[in-house]
Amino acid sequence: MKVAFVTDSGTGLSVKEVEALGCYSVPLQISYDDVSLLENEDINVDGVYKLMQEGKMLKTSLAPVGKIEELFTRLKDEGYEKIFAVPICSGLSGTIDAMQMVAKQVGIDFDYFDNHVTAMVEKYMVVRAKNLYEEGKTLDEIKVILSEICDTTNTLLIPNDLHHLKRGGRLTPLAATLGGLLKIKPILEINKKTNGKIDVLDKVRTMSRALDRTVEIMKKEILDGGTGYSITVAHVVAEEAGKGLIEKYQEVFPNAKYDLIKLVSVVGVHTGLGCLAVQYYKQL
Structure with a gap:
């Protein structure tokens, strides 16, 4: 066929x-x-x-x-x-x-x-x-x-704020009502568990803590130093921060394959300027 x-x-x-x-x-x-x-x-x-x-x-x-x-x-x-x-x-x-x-x-x-x-x-x-x-x-x-x-796939997003996501209706109802998140750094996820919708995974006080938290999350899912995994860091006008995030991940997952990209338009429009994201999956 x-x-x-x-x-x-x-x-x-x-x-x-x-x-x-x-x-x-x-x-x-x-x-x-x-x-x-x-x-x-x-x-x-x-x-x-x-x-x-x-x-x-x-x-x-x-x-x-x-x-x-x-x-x-x-x-x-x-x-x-x-x-x-x-x-x-x-x-x-x-x-x-x-x-x-x-x-x-x-x-x-x-x-x-x-x-x-x-x-x-x-x-x-x-x-x-x-x-x-x-x-x-x-x-x-x-x-x-x-x-x-x-x-094996997960995508973590760290926007500067949730204004774009709230306006675009791309958050789950629970996340969209948590107005307090606008004052802190939310860690969002989109994956099979969330049925392809963007939901709140965690919330922390600083960007530095948010980035460290992504490492903690990934360590529970990525084994063997990242062997067989593809890890992509994406950014919305935040290239230097993206490079720094890759360096952080390389220390923990030295065997993974890495890419640094600009976050695709249809996502970046909703996450807003300054957003960082990491997407990873195992190549099977």
């Missing part, structure tokens, strides 16, 4: 960059005032951060249904019999539902895996799924492996 592996710009990549990896993608949307822009097509992450620094009130939304329909129709015309999608998680976006609806309209078989997050994990999973299929794994077998990866 000819299967197309599909994701979205939550990977941090453009449509062309994803296609270079043998997969397909649709762009999510960034909007402000009466302007709507396609992520990583009309505007890149630096452009988004610049708008944030200018004080623009940005919003995000799923890919235009027309873009999804255009892609799915093209894939069907190219002889693909099934689409397997690993997009941004359902806890953050309605992308999965939209893809299901469009696939039914277009008349192409559709399956998906909800990775309960986005960014580097989303990118890794869609490419891994494609490679596993080419190695002869069935889609059901692939979903089992992706689920095992998901079990």
Whole structure:
């Protein structure tokens, strides 16, 4: 069966960059005032951060249904019999539902895996799924492996404040009502346990303590000095702090693979300037 592996710009990549990896993608949307822009097509992450620094009130939304329909129709015309999608998680976006609806309209078989997050994990999973299929794994077998990866995955976020997250509705109701968190440093998490929604894991008084606390959390989950793990530190206009955080992690998890990136636009818009994040998973 000819299967197309599909994701979205939550990977941090453009449509062309994803296609270079043998997969397909649709762009999510960034909007402000009466302007709507396609992520990583009309505007890149630096452009988004610049708008944030200018004080623009940005919003995000799923890919235009027309873009999804255009892609799915093209894939069907190219002889693909099934689409397997690993997009941004359902806890953050309605992308999965939209893809299901469009696939039914277009008349192409559709399956998906909800990775309960986005960014580097989303990118890794869609490419891994494609490679596993080419190695002869069935889609059901692939979903089992992706689920095992998901079990090792966590994303911790340390925003400067919760104003952006509260405004965007990306916090769980409990977290959104804890107004006192605006005066301290919250540690947020998004993972399988939170069903892909951003929730409060802990709260401390200083940024230094918050960063130390992430190490304590990770030590309970990452064993063998990080062997087999990928650890990504992401930032929103806080590169030097991100570099320092990687150095801190390298002392504890010397065997892990590390990346320093700018936090993907569709997350950074909601976490705000100065946010630091760490995302980790075991490569299976």
